[in-house]
Amino acid sequence: MIDWGVAERIASGVAGTPSGGTALAGDLAALTARASERVVAYTGLRPARAIPAPEAVDRRTWLGLNLRSMRTTMEPIEAKLRGGDSPLGMPLRAAGGLLLAAEIGGLTGYLAQRVLGQYELVLLDPASPERLLFVAPNLREAARRLDVREADLVAWVGIHEVTHAVQFTGVPWLREHLAGELRALLETVDVKLDLGKLPTLDDLRGALDRFRDGGLVTLVAGPERMAILDRVQATMAVVEGHAEHVMDAVGEELLPSLPELREALDRRRREKPPAVKLLERLIGLELKMRQYEQGREFCDAVVDRGGMAALNRVWTSPEALPTLDELGAPGTWLARVGASPLPPA
Numbered sequence: 001m002i003d004w005g006v007a008e009r010i011a012s013g014v015a016g017t018p019s020g021g022t023a024l025a026g027d028l029a030a031l032t033a034r035a036s037e038r039v040v041a042y043t044g045l046r047p048a049r050a051i052p053a054p055e056a057v058d059r060r061t062w063l064g065l066n067l068r069s070m071r072t073t074m075e076p077i078e079a080k081l082r083g084g085d086s087p088l089g090m091p092l093r094a095a096g097g098l099l100l101a102a103e104i105g106g107l108t109g110y111l112a113q114r115v116l117g118q119y120e121l122v123l124l125d126p127a128s129p130e131r132l133l134f135v136a137p138n139l140r141e142a143a144r145r146l147d148v149r150e151a152d153l154v155a156w157v158g159i160h161e162v163t164h165a166v167q168f169t170g171v172p173w174l175r176e177h178l179a180g181e182l183r184a185l186l187e188t189v190d191v192k193l194d195l196g197k198l199p200t201l202d203d204l205r206g207a208l209d210r211f212r213d214g215g216l217v218t219l220v221a222g223p224e225r226m227a228i229l230d231r232v233q234a235t236m237a238v239v240e241g242h243a244e245h246v247m248d249a250v251g252e253e254l255l256p257s258l259p260e261l262r263e264a265l266d267r268r269r270r271e272k273p274p275a276v277k278l279l280e281r282l283i284g285l286e287l288k289m290r291q292y293e294q295g296r297e298f299c300d301a302v303v304d305r306g307g308m309a310a311l312n313r314v315w316t317s318p319e320a321l322p323t324l325d326e327l328g329a330p331g332t333w334l335a336r337v338g339a340s341p342l343p344p345a
Helices: 004-015 028-043 059-082 089-114 136-146 150-170 174-187 201-214 216-220 223-254 258-270 274-282 285-315 330-336
Strands: 054-057 117-120 131-135
Touching (some): 004 059, 054 059, 059 089, 059 174, 150 223, 223 285, 285 330
Parallel strands (some): 054 131
16 A cells, blocks of 8 residues: 555655765775674674675665665555555545655655665565665765765774674574564554544643654554553664664774764764754654663663673573663663672762
């Protein structure tokens, strides 16, 4: 029911097509090999298979890969649209599919303007190949705007994405755990419209409160979905926070310009235009960024007190992952998984 042709046309229009091709400064194969060696040595995680070869891509290629991934993810929603029992029948389902196509296209096109690198894997399709992507026009533009060396930025982003590859190839349960949570989340999605019930004042107040906390994504999430979202967000905060921590720790060894890179990236985040900040709040990305920052703070705190061996306890089992509350209280998490709590700061 989702018109993926519409989604692709909207995404392409939003993303734009910068000139310059996919050429990047530095040797991608050499830098990812070096990064992989250092990430494995620092983290102690041992990949069970080779990480994918790096690929420099343009925005259009990145869009195509991510729309295909999104299509696989959205199959359960499309099935519900096709089998829905709405009183308005097929016209309403078609309109819902078109609306979803527009939303997917707009969001994916916006992300295509900003993403620098990506470890691409389709959670719900284990047969889909993993890929290590560097979005060349975005890296060149970011290096220019941030006034940093392009080769250094590419290398730093490479460490981050290689860390994700090491996580998902070195932690045997991680991919299936996230896939299971995603399936559970999709099973709770209700695409039917209740045309016989108008929202009450309390409904509207509750919706406003949820929007203030987390953007539009929380407006369609009931208690069951919010519980799953909390678990997914806590897991992703650890995954991203771990990568951020490793990115800086390994980058300190390899990149003399690391302080300038970190300051420039933080400045990039602070100096977003108001319209961009509003859009990110509407689609929930602002919440995501806050949680990733909290994930990094959690990882930094655990390593500072107990070393990487303490942090690696997050990878022992899904049950060892911190909750959202424990992200803000690393001592509580360490006590739960069998270590002494952190001393007061």
